[in-house]
Amino acid sequence: MANQDFSQNEKPEANYWRSFEELYADQKTLEAKKHEFLEGVTNDFNIEKNLSGLSRRKFIALLSASAALAGAGCSDYRDKGEVIPYNVKPEEVIPGKPNYYASTCNGCAQNCGIVIKTREGRPIKIDGNTDHPINKGKICAKGEASILNLYDPSRLQFPLIKQGGIFEKASWGSIDSQIKNSLDSASGSEIAVVTHRFNSPTTKKMFEEFQIKYPSAKIYAYDVYHNEIKNSAWKKCYGGDVFPLIKWDEANIILSLEGDFLGVEGNVVEQMRLFSDRKNVNDVKSFNRLYVAEGNMSLTGMNADYRFRLRPDNQLAFVLSLLNELITKKNISSPAVDANIKNIIPSFSLKEFASQNGIEYKKLSHLVDDLAANRGSAIVYGGRALNEQTQIAVNLLNEVLGNTKTYRTDAVDISKSVYSSNEELKNLVSSMNSGKVKAVIHFDTNPVYHLPQDLQYEKALGKVPTVITLSESENETAYASNYVLPISHTLESWGDYNVRTGVYSLQQPVISPIYNTRQKEAILLNLISDNLQNYSEKLYLDYLKKNWQENIFPKLSSPFTFEKFWIGALHDGVITTKEEAPQSPRSGVSKFPSLWEELGMGLISHKKVAGFTVMITESYRLGDGRYANNGWLQELPHPVSKVTWDNYAAISERSAKVLGVKNNDLVEIKVGNKKVSIPVILQPGVADNFISVETGFGRKNSGVVAQEAGVNVQPFYALSENSNSPWMVTNASVSKVSGSYKVISTQDHQNFDDALTKNAHLKRDIIQEGTVLQYLKDPGFLHKNKEHHLPNMYDDFAYNDVKWGMSIDLNRCLGCGNCIAACNVENNIPVVGKDQVEKGREMMWLRIDRYYSGTPEEPKPAVQPMLCQHCDQAPCENVCPVAATQHSPDGLNQMVYNRCVGTRYCSNNCPFKVRRFNFYNFRDHFANGYYLQDSVSLMHNPEVTVRSRGVMEKCSFCIQRIMEAREEAIRVNQPLKGSDVRTACQNSCGTEAIKFGNIKDPKEEFYEYRNHKLGYYVLEELNVKPNVTYLAKLRNTHSEEV
Amino acid sequence: MNIDYSQEMPVIESRISLAEIDRLISRPLDEKPDKKFLIALSITLTLLLVGVISISYLFLYGTGVWGLNQPVGWAFDITNFVFWVGIGHAGTLISAVLYLLRQKWRTGIARFAEAMTIFAVMCAGIFPIIHTGRPWLAGYLTPYPNQHGLWVNFTSPLVWDVFAVSTYFTVSLVFWYVGLIPDFGLLRDRTASKLKKTIYSIFSLGWRNSHRNWNHYEKAYMLLAGFATPLVLSVHTIVSFDFAVSIIPGWHSTIFPPYFVAGAIFSGFAMVVTVLIFVRKVFDLQHIITLNHLDKMNKIILVTGSMVGYAYAMEFFIAWYSGNPFEQFIFINRAFGPYAWAYWIMVSCNVFIPQLFWFKKVRRTIPVMLIIVILVNVGMWFERFVITVTSLHRDFLPSSWGYFVPSVFDLGTLIGSFGLFFTLVLLFTKTLPVVAISEIKAVAEGAQPSHNGGKH
């Protein structure tokens, strides 16, 4: 029909007229219509006249203006780069959308399950695997930050051969054949393989095959930090090789003796979770109570309800006095205790002990009462650093109290490798010296740095013709070897782990090796293969699969075919089976009396040990030193002292006075022939005549970042001779030496005696706390006698959509700093370097403030994660001249980077000082653009702007995640829920202290935290209306007073 | 010497003919620059160079070259800004306020003071621009819709600053220029050289000393003075808003506007005196810029100095009276905390030392007065430093307290700003009449018809 319409109005008949004249055909009008212009419009236009009328100035102005415009006009478009799509798009990758791969972390012997977030095949973030039964979706700061190691510019990128003292680049082919030859020739005499403890069944098999091929090969396993003493003590008490785990979540009373189970000992991630399960603010009655007796202020000590500062070498006396108190005073009888013991222990009086060690007896009696009252539902935990006698005494104590009920029976840790004994290591070195060892293979280990100085390992290496080091990056050992083989990063390697009974986890690469590296198992496999040349990246994968198919799969009695099973296993990352956990024999009970004799405990008198006791501890950030070249971890503030980039000697104020040293002064610690000079920090809560230092620092030849970071105190590490602790030396002579060394911390060391600043955090209601008893008596006690009347000048802005908020539970927050690491990775936070931290320019969006109240001897620490509070009435917004920061309709305080000119006014006006300014382009400024190199750019989160110099930045509540959730909600057209978004810090928090969600949705779990009776805002009286709520800390004390 | 203050003393000492006045004042312009001048200029140019170098470093590497850090986001930059704006105020005050108050003695120094205003504001204007992290985006602070149609944030004191300072500069410049027009006319008619004549003609716009023009001219001058006066007050008020509008204890204070204005006049007069002492010597204008002028200005310094002192005291009182722990802390911390040294320099230079001006002898002896006024300038610089830094370095959360240490580039920039200022002053003395000739003539002996006694 359309056509018909057209045909109709081909000739418009209608007579259109514009005026009556026209309608009635007035001649003049019709005439006029013929000319375009009416009379006089054009004829008085004379170009000559008009132009010459133009003044010169005007003319130039016009011309140059038009010229300028022309210039601007012909400005070309700047090159925005080209678009490079996939040639063949993999099914799982959608450009701009992340993929997730389940795998296993190999950062330490705990092998937590992880999920790796990749963008277009590049890993950009590591999170815990929620399906993993042990770490349940959480990992530690090291794990979070370890992604930087993958892209670390100073990774080894190709094999190296040392020739004439200098390393030269070599091809895998040639280096393999050379090594093979030397190994073949070495057969007969010993080939030593030095590895760390590992939990991989397939690696174990690989080693066995290696030994079949080279029968003279010996496998040595070591770790700097281990549970050997604890275990041997256990063996002595109970026999057997089964060392039970602890049901931390079932212990009402926890007494930790020099045991940092929330910091570095055991599977910290799991222990944090179990511990904090008993810090649920919705069930305050069931709060557990933590007693800690320790020398240095540890992360665990910071979270204690009662803390006794006690030199580790006095722990034994402490335990015995407790036993005495419980057995004789509270006359608790136990089969483990016989007359003999009963006779001896009375010589250990708790009162005396208290007075001798300056501990308030009242607190100790609280402890005793608690232990007595909670028999069977308490646990006494002896740290791994305590010597064997103390460990045995601890076992006895638990036995007496019947706390063996809190030992786990369902599962135990298992390892595929046993540590070589001290004798073995000694033999290794001596046979190296005597030339019996023809070849040494360092299987991703760094013994030159780690092993005790007395062994003289490096010297011995000189005697070995072939020294092969498999390493990710250069280190001390690599420098001492002739072949350095670069190995792939965890995220580039295959693997399998069996950490605990019934828990198998798989490790899959998420990116093919970015440098010319091979994974360490594959290198050895290739060496023992009959043809060196047929190495392929799948070499170890095939081996792994084969091993599983033949050895592991059959045991698992899985209903599926192996293929299906394998795929599923990779997908989930972990398989759990119903294996029976080996039980530890309970025969031990009767053993104690005999042990007692054997150890001659009766002879122990509590004499004061002269001189200083020095203890080396595992670094919270660098582990045993393997993370020394990780800028993020170096810069991560120490959870207690907030020190970055360095280690230091933590010392008590009194001892410092005795030595005549202040912060940053150098002291020399001398033990036998070993001496180290190191700066001191006056750490509140440290025992007198005691020094505690972290290892892992002072690395040599270990990359740009690790250089000159801290002091190497590894020399103090000893072989655990006759059941003494290898990490503790007594009778150390400590003296002040000239000079000082500035130790940098992100928070100034608090001054206790300055009346002006003392307890400022309490006076200002920044930290609000109470006691469990207070709360139980009156849940509203916090807001009791302060009626807030905060008048408002304007009506609040009506947010009618989601409004984001966060709540932070200070009862659960331990101050470990995992959240900071996670935030750094998620939001492309640069490393600024020591010099900049010193100036006070660290860039972390999230910091954990630490405050002390009380006395330097008995400090009451409080921690508080501090991030942008996203205030409704944000002071920063009012003052920004260019409106670069304002509020979004969902209640976020936004930062518009490319609008920001960097006046820093917002930061000045921020009461919480959470804004961070790019004083430089820090990536460029740090170590001459170390982190500006190409490899690092692959790691950065593409969804987050990489801020340039001169721009202000701050916590964005992970806006990129919010937007992702919003898009998804739109895609499936569902309303966006607060629970759809999990911020990076929330995700990483091992104790779920951080909750995030929609303030306005009463149906959400978050809502009850937001409106909890314990909730308060920091600096409430400023009335800036923060969207971050803090839940006041409740100390589980005996009396109401804090 | 004893002077009878009861009756106003002549503006010009000793009778000089009008022609003589012309000669005297325009001599520096007619003569070639002499050695002394060139030496002075080379010194100031060196200072300026130092500034240029440090600022180019700043541009190249970023704000990090300064000593700023997390709690202390502003230090030397804003200190210098406020300091120079303050210096500027004296000029406008002398030329405008004293004009409205019919203070004839102002005529000798007005022109010079106005010039200094303009130069000081130029120095000040540099800092808001260079203190930003990305100075090339300073244009964002001007209200134009960017590619997303976004305007500036009109509620931000920094935007108020942009308007206040630019207005202040423009108005001062206009005021100054209007005063100069008749003198340009004179110079045009005096000079012999062709080039100078053309230049002067252009600037004189063809001024003809016509009384029909004088009629409007005087009216306009009156209006300008009338506007400049509230303007000058508003400008430093708004500058003080940068602090007063914030919530930082030590900044968040209602006393700031009057306190800042007083301080501005205080420092401004000190600077004017400093420079005049040299100018009247070098160009022997002792007859036109007399001791009486200096005497009167010293009195004003004394007054304003005491006002500033009062403000200091009042801050402490209010802090105590408010019962606000943060306020109380910040002020105790100022006087006894890590920055006590700066605080006490400020107090002694601004409050104690000027008290010497109670003595006439001191007011009228050049060397002593010179030392005092220089100290006053030092003190006033430190006042701004104390306000800016001590408030920031220890604010609400003890966890994020810090300490600011200036870097060499901080100092370089400060030196540079002085270099710029004095370079401009020197060039001014050589290119323009340092005293308003037509005004001086108007108040000379017998310059007015006898039927109103030769004077007003």
Add this chain to the structure above:
Amino acid sequence: MSERKLYGLTALFQTPDEIVHAAKKVQDSGYKKYDVHTPYPVHGMDAAMKLKPSNLGYVTLIFGLSGAAFALLFMYWAMSKDYPMIIGGKPFFALPAFIPITFEITVLLATLATVIGMLTFYFKFPNNSQPLHDTPYMKAVSSDKYGICIEADDELFDLEKVKHLFKELNGQNVSDIYFPVTEPFKIFEPKFLILLAVVGMLTSGATYVTLNKLLYITPFTWLMDQDKVAAQSRSVFYADGFGMRKPVDGTVARGFIPYEYKGLAAPVVPLSNPLLPTAQILQLGRKRFLTFCSPCHGNFGDGDSRLRGQFPNPPSLHSEKVRGWQDGNIYHVIVNGQNVMPSYSSQLSRDDRWAVIHYIRALQKAKNASPSEILEAKKETPSNAAK
């Protein structure tokens, strides 16, 4: 000299008293177009010349007020109409915060208007070609003499009369001033044109360099090239330049368990459809089908390709065979492809595929519904009634 036009007659006086007296006389003798020239404003002269007080004040007032109004309105419009933003929880129109700027604008406009108004409208400046310029008379009056000038085009002007008047006022060196002869200015002289060309070239050149080169060298950062690899962008790290990498063989991404029967001719055990055919799913399936399948299979799956002829037509989806298939078989074809049909696994997500299958089922049902089913559909059930 006679052809030169006379401007006026001038006389000089020594003291302010004389000039005031003279001015009074001249005024009284009825001259209008005369002017007095003095090095500085002489008091009492206004009275002598009977000048009205200046009305410059009104200009100031008007512009001042309009300045205030403009500033306030503009800020109101910008902050609450043009681009409202939530800033510090303040209302969009936060009046107190707008006062300072309003004041400044007022002052600025008022002063500028006053001065510019005076110079241009009252004084007719700039004007350096006025006859009095460069005369000894002007030199004298700008220094220390007081002069008076009566202009020739005053209707009472008469050379002799004026000379006489001046004599009796004993004005010294009385002199007559002539208009200067000015020749009109020419613009099309080559020198000037060249200048213009040069200026033009320089400006455009400078503009170009600044806008395109200068502004993009260090230290200028516009956050344009960031140190990260966005989707589909080039990587400087990899030699092949691909910022997007392939997943490692053998790995399994969360939610992407590889299809079991990939590459097989037919699935051993066809998968079953995990989705329920809800309206939402069918909508999704329809969307995907029309996007990816319909080009060949046709909008209704009849195999009537839109690419008629250019491409072998696929068989109809309504064939017995396909209808007989389980969902798993169709899924298999989508994933693996068949004959000329390639795999669509990278275009269609897993859910998409199953949704499409549901949609295909719907199409098949629609084409091959049994009468009973049609009756069923036609029945007045609540669900149907709703439609």
